[in-house]
Amino acid sequence: EAPGDLAGLRVVVSAGGTREPIDPVRFIGNRSSGRQGVAVALAAADRGADVVLVAAHVDEGVLAEASTRPTVRVVGAGTADELGAAVETEATGADVVVMAAAVADYRVAEVSPLKRSKDAAPEGGITLDLVENPDILAGLVRRRRDGQTIVGFAAETPGDGETLLDRGRRKAARKGTDLLAVNEVGWTRGFESADNAVTVIDAAGEVVAARRGSKRDVADALWDAVLAVRQNGAN
Numbered sequence: 001e002a003p004g005d006l007a008g009l010r011v012v013v014s015a016g017g018t019r020e021p022i023d024p025v026r027f028i029g030n031r032s033s034g035r036q037g038v039a040v041a042l043a044a045a046d047r048g049a050d051v052v053l054v055a056a057h058v059d060e061g062v063l064a065e066a067s068t069r070p071t072v073r074v075v076g077a078g079t080a081d082e083l084g085a086a087v088e089t090e091a092t093g094a095d096v097v098v099m100a101a102a103v104a105d106y107r108v109a110e111v112s113p114l115k116r117s118k119d120a121a122p123e124g125g126i127t128l129d130l131v132e133n134p135d136i137l138a139g140l141v142r143r144r145r146d147g148q149t150i151v152g153f154a155a156e157t158p159g160d161g162e163t164l165l166d167r168g169r170r171k172a173a174r175k176g177t178d179l180l181a182v183n184e185v186g187w188t189r190g191f192e193s194a195d196n197a198v199t200v201i202d203a204a205g206e207v208v209a210a211r212r213g214s215k216r217d218v219a220d221a222l223w224d225a226v227l228a229v230r231q232n233g234a235n
């Protein structure tokens with residue numbers, strides 16, 4: 001890491017967690033605070049990049065830091081659908097896209113225009129129909145231009161006899177990312193915390209970086225890895 005080593009790079013970073021509405025007052029969400037994604041965006045800005053931060057429900061205090069930077073443009077998004085549209089638009093002019101946002105895999109099939117009432121529901125319980133959201137990251141990989149680097153995150157809870165790395169490698173292969181940052185999450189790990197532990201794997205499944213530390217340290221390690229793959233001409 002050197003000051004200004006990302007100068008001239010146009011980067012798009014998504015951060016935070018999408019919310020999928022059920023009705024005007026309820027949603028399906030996740031525990032992402034946006035801290036890691038915002039740290040990735042700020043690290044890039046500090047190293048000289050021009051940054052677009054596509055933010056979906058980032059904690060207010062976390063977003064405030066990014067909003068004051070002259071080289072960070074913040075674009076808001078609420079749902080996976082909105083995040084996908086924003087990222088796609090911004091990615092057309094980007095050298096590097098980092099998908100750090102926790103995007104909902106499913107959305108509610110029929111969003112109720114009025115607040116759903118218990119009166120109208122069957123007794124004992126209800127069923128919500130969910131439909132799959134498009135995979136934004138996989139779409140970026142499909143449309144990747146020459147010289148564009150696509151980076152994903154994979155928050156995993158290892159188990160069922162599979163290690164974190166195995167799972168990450170499978171995901172990297174399936175999504176076709178140039179780099180995938182794999183981190184362990186759980187009830188008490190990864191979310192809402194200042195620290196993180198991340199292993200970065202390349203398109204071949206090789207470990208190219210591993211860092212445990214502040215989310216900013218992890219972000220810097222990730223940008224070092226991005227520069228390294230770009231210098232290798234891998235992408």
Ligand code: C5P
Nearest residue numbers: 099101103133134135136137152153154
């Ligand atoms: O498959 P999984 O959700 O674990 O993949 C995580 C990665 O894929 C993250 O980079 C996330 O931003 C991205 N993703 C996406 N679109 C989705 C779901 C996840 O871009 N619908």
